[in-house]
Amino acid sequence: MLGVGNTLKFNLFYRCFIFVWLAVKFISQIYLFHLRHRIWDQRTRIKWNSLLERQAKEYREKAVRLGGVLIKVGQFMSTRADFMPEVFIKELSGLVDKVPPMSFDYAKNLLEQEWGTELDTHLQSIETSSVASASIGEVYQAELHDGSSVAIKVQRYRVDDIFHMDFKALKLVFRVISLFTSFGKKADLNALYNELIQVMDKELDFEQELAYGAYFRDRYAENNSIHIPAYYERLCTKRVLVMEWIDGAKVTDFTYLNEHNISPELLAKRLFDFYLDQFMNHGYFHADPHAGNILVQQDGTISIIDFGMVSDVRKQDTLYFKKIIQGLIVNDYDTIIETMDEMNFILPNADRKKLKKMIRKTIEIYESGSFRNMDSQAMDQLKEDLRVFINEQPIQVSADYAYLGRAASIILGILVHLYPEIDIEKMAKPKIKQFFGGKNLTDSIYKEIVKDTAKPILSYPRAMLNWLENGEKDRQWEKEQQHTHLMHHFFLLLEGVNVLLIFAGFVAFAYFTFHSLPLIGGTILGIFLVSLALILRKHYKFIKLRK
Known part of the structure; x- marks a missing residue:
C-alpha cells in the first residue's frame, strides 16, 4: 500500500500547495533580506549566497521527493545563467532526473500490459535493477531472443497524472511571480509557460519520442562520427520504448577517454559541428544535451540518446540569425535592434537608443581586444554599467528561444569542460561561411564575417567569462x-x-x-x-x- 507521503504525492491540492508555498516562501525571504540589508558589503554578500544556497537545497530536496515538473524546471533553471544566481545553478546542476527507482514488479506488469503478453515472449532476459531512473521513465537493460542487447524505457507510475497536475500548479507559480517580482513584469511569462508546457507534454508521449529518434537517425545517417540508436518499433508503445543498447560512457568521463585513447579535442569538434548544425539550420534540435545523454563508444563514435525533449528552429529564425550577424559585420545597430524586436527580445517600453549604445560599446571593446588589457577597476565599472542597464531595461529572453538558449549553454559548458583550449573561431569559420550560402553570398563580406565573430569569446579573461556566465545581477537596494x-x-x-x-x-x-x-x-x-x-x-x- 502507498504511504501517506506517497498518497499526497498524487494529490492535486497538495502539489499545488507545495509549488505555491515554495514560490511565496522564496520571494518573501528575498524581500525581507533586501529590506534588512541596505548596505551591500562583503558580509552581506556572504549572507545572501548562504540564503540562496539554502533555498536551492530545499528546492532540490522537494524536487527529488515529488518528481514531475519540479525536476524539469530545476534542470531548466540550472542552465539559465542569464537570470539565475550562481549558487542556485551550482546546487541544481546535479539535478539530472535524480529520482528514486521504481519497483521492477510495476515495470514488469506495465510491459506485459502494453505488449499484451508475458515478458519471455519477446525477451530472453532482463535486468531487474534499472540502469537509469528519470522523472518520466525508468531504463532497464534486456536481451531479445535474437541476442540483441536493448534498452527498455518504461514510463513511471501515474507520471502523466503528476505532470498534468504540475502544469496547473506551475500556472499558479507564474501568476505569483508576475504579481510580486520585477522579473515577472519584464518577461513574457505566459509565452514562457506555454513553451515549457509544450515541450514537457511531448516528453510524456513515447510515440512522439520514437518519431524524433527516427528523424535524427535519418538526418545524420551520413555522419559517421555521430550514432543515433535504432528503435524496435514493433515493441514501442505510448508508454514503452525499446532501443538499441549503447556500450559507452559519458562524453565527459576522462578516465574512459584515456583508457581508449580518445581525443577530447576531436570529440569537442564533433559535438560542436553536430549541435551548431541544429542551432543554425531550421528543423528539430536536441533540447536536452546533458552529458548523460551524450555517450562515447570505444572507437570514439558519439551516441546521442533520449529524444524526449526536442524543440525546433524555424526557417524564420535562421533569417533572424543572419540579419543579426550581418548587422554586427557592417555596424548596422538599427537592424540588430529591429531584429531583436521581431524576435520579441525587447519589450515595448525599452530605451532602444540606450540599448543600441550599449551594444555598440560592447562590440567596440570586443574588436579592440580591450578585455585582454582591462584592469580590475575598469572591469568593475563595465560590470556595474551592464548591471544597471540590465536592471533598468525591459529586455527578456523570448520564450520561443528558451530551450534553444538552454541547449546552447549546456553544450558550451560541455565543450569547455571537455577541451578548455577549444578554438571556437577556427571551428566556426567554415560553418559561418556555409550558413551564408558559400561563395555566392559571402565573397564580399566573408573576410569581415570571420574577422572577429568568435574572437571576442576567446579574448575574455577567465574572470570576465565567469562573470558573464553568472546570472546574479548583484542588485543593490540603496535608494x-x-x-x-x-x-x-x-x-x-x-x-x-x-x-x-x-x-x-x-x-x-x-x-x-x-x-x-x-x-x-x-x-x-x-x-x-x-x-x-x-x-x-x-x-x-x-x-x-x-x-
Missing part, C-alpha cells in the same frame, strides 16, 4: 525610492498569502464543522482574517506616511 517600492510589493505579497490562508481557513472551517467541531474551524478562520486586517492597516499607514 529610498527603491526601498519604498520594495516595501509596497512586500505588503502586497503578505496580503496575497493571507488571502490564500483565508481560503484554507474556510476549508478548515467547513471540515471541522462537518466533524462537529465548528469552534476549532472558526478560530483558525478568525486568526487568518485578523492577520489580514492588521497587514492591511499597516500597509495603509505606510502608504499614507509617504504621500
